[in-house]
Amino acid sequence: MASASKNQRAxxxxxxxxxxxxxxxxxxxxxxLICEAVLFAAIGVFMFVRPLWAxxxxxxxxxxxxxxxxxxxxxVGLAGDGRPGTSRGLDITFGLLxxxxxxxFCLFPFSVVYMFAILFLAKAVQSLxxxxxxxxxxxGHYIFSLIVSVILVAIAVMILxxxxxxxxxxxxxxxxxxxxxxxxxxxxxxxxxxxKNMLSE
Numbered sequence: 001m002a003s004a005s006k007n008q009r010a011x012x013x014x015x016x017x018x019x020x021x022x023x024x025x026x027x028x029x030x031x032x033l034i035c036e037a038v039l040f041a042a043i044g045v046f047m048f049v050r051p052l053w054a055x056x057x058x059x060x061x062x063x064x065x066x067x068x069x070x071x072x073x074x075x076v077g078l079a080g081d082g083r084p085g086t087s088r089g090l091d092i093t094f095g096l097l098x099x100x101x102x103x104x105f106c107l108f109p110f111s112v113v114y115m116f117a118i119l120f121l122a123k124a125v126q127s128l129x130x131x132x133x134x135x136x137x138x139x140g141h142y143i144f145s146l147i148v149s150v151i152l153v154a155i156a157v158m159i160l161x162x163x164x165x166x167x168x169x170x171x172x173x174x175x176x177x178x179x180x181x182x183x184x185x186x187x188x189x190x191x192x193x194x195x196k197n198m199l200s201e
Contacts, residue, residue, distance in 0.1 A: 030189055037185035040178040047175035051168045054175075056109045063105030070098025113159065113166040121156035128153055 047054040077091025104111050128149035134142040159166035 030192060033185045033189040033192075037182040037189070040182035040185070044175040044178035044182065047171050047178070051171035051175075052164070055112075055167050055171050058174075059105045059109035059112055063102040063107075063109075066098045066102030066105065068102075070095045070100075070102060073098065110163050110167060113163040113170070116170070117156055117159040117163070117166055120159065121153065124149065124152035124156045 072095070073091050074095030077088045077095055128146075131142060131145040131149040135146055159169075
């Protein structure tokens, strides 16, 4: 009797399109999800342990990619035939710019911190000016906005003065993001496994 009931459940599951889809998804994705979670977790932990070395490695890889892409775009621009919709000048200009930025990243990996700090400072100053205008007009929560803007400017200046702090902060942010992705992959794996087992019962 139990065997017949089990066979009936197996028959219903075999004709259930949702169950079949979950099984296929599990068989295709389970190994990938686990491998991806382990990889992300390992890189995230490594970034926490060796943040400055991780930044140098990331910038070296990014620099090589930028040099390769810039060289390719420059060659395409030089060999272009001037067809409509193409611009040899832009291809050459942006190609050379990518090459220069790539070389800069390879030789001076901490340069990205200065670039980030300058952009962040410009945004913080813009926010400070806006907050001052709000305070003059007595409009909105100008006191809170003014305090936050001053803090943002101070952080940007601190990153410019102490680039290592900015570099470590960036790496820790990336590391936390990768660890969260690893947790998401594990959660997805467990959910797929739970659904597969539930549909198999």
